[in-house]
Amino acid sequence: MSGARIVPGAGELRAITSGHPKGYAQRWTFGVPSWRHVSEGGFRRERYLVVRLDEVTARRYVTEQHYLSGWPAAMHRFGLLDTEAEAGPDGQTVNGHALVGVTVLASPMNERVLTHAFPRLIPYAQSVELARLVVSASVPANGETFLVAQALRMAADHGVRGVVSFADPMSRKRRTDHGTVIASPGHLGIVYQALGARFAGRSTARSLLFLPDGSVLSARSKAKVTGGEAGAQAVIRNLESLGARPRREEESPSGWLAEVLPAIGVHPTRHPGNLRYLLLAGRTRQDRSRTVFGMPAMPYPKWEADRRPLPGSPTT
Structure with missing residues (x-):
């Protein structure tokens, strides 16, 4: 495949040369996307901690930082702490350390989201949805996979065995006082691919x-x-x-x-369906192997061409 390769330069991200883009991790700061490349290095596991969060702390971080300002029906909340930073992007601290990322396991509105994926697990108890994943721009690439992997291990201690997560490949725009900007450039779920999740196709296409x-x-x-x-x-x-x-x-x-x-500019838009990923939770490989999938594995989706815009750039 061919397309533009995104590289950082002059304080922004710009497309140069050809070749399929890879190795970039998306970050969020007050709803604005940015990117960190694995070639930067710098992620040290010993610098970061993953802890359980209370509802108020997790909700504040997610609603301020994520492009989806809404809050899901959260069941388990986990935070990424930077032990060497004074405070996170909005000044939040937990146990004296900067809060620089949050992931939320939640109850989806429809039980079938869980039972189709994990038919042998008890929905809302043993199976849940990964509904939010937000990591600060200060965290190098690989921070998001560290956060999710640790969160799944901790969730397993509370009986969670299977997790469904969706990546929305459709870009979203937001109207602001400065014109229309990209609220989200669309996702392929690369973080879930890096974690070895099972890709189980798309959710139902619909008009939004x-x-x-x-x-x-x-x-x-x-x-x-x-x-x-x-x-x-x-x-x-x-x-x-x-x-x-x-x-x-x-x-x-x-x-x-x-x-x-x-x-106010609202018209039905046809959505092709979100990309569905299935993750296993457990402290050991044996624990994870006991969970039976209800959906076959499919090849991971890849961008045919680079679709990632310049963060915050005006669009038409």
Whole structure:
């Protein structure tokens, strides 16, 4: 395959020469992506610790740093601590050390996400979803694999045996005061490939409603508004913060949505489906070998051409 090879230069990432790009690890700082290359070196396992986190600490870090500002139904939360740094990107510390990464194991909305992948495991107990993985730009390449590997070992102590994770290959854009920027350039799940995860194909293709901030307006959120359910006001306030006009008293919620969504630039976008990876948790190889997959292994996906944009660069 051919494509642009991304290399760091002049404080940014630029594409030069040809050849398939590899060896780059994605990082996040206040929702802005950046990249670290393995050739930089510098990752020393003895410098970092992985610890369990409380809900408040993990949630603050993820919602401030990750491009998806929402918070999943977290079950297990783990933090990457830098023992040689004074503080993380937002000043957070845990046990006196800088918090520089978080991964979250959570409950997916649909139980079948877990039972299809691990039919012999008890969903939400022995099988869970890896819903968030965020690592600071200060951490060299290989930091994310270290964090996930340690987190899986620690989760195994609480009965977790199988983990499903999804990588979204579709890029997302976010509207800001400075124009439209890339919120996420799309992912192939290279970190899971590096961990030897099983690639189990794509999730179901579907149409999504991308909001101006790069998040998705789910069918469940729409139903809350149209049905006047609990949580509807939070959805409405979010849409108004993104530019939707207030709903007039005489108009129906469904009619209001039909008008304001196109007005703020929301249109259905066909999504090909996320890339599904299956990981095993356990302290020993024997523990991990006892878990039976419910899906066949497929070849790892690769970019046919480099799709990674310049972080923070304007787009059209």
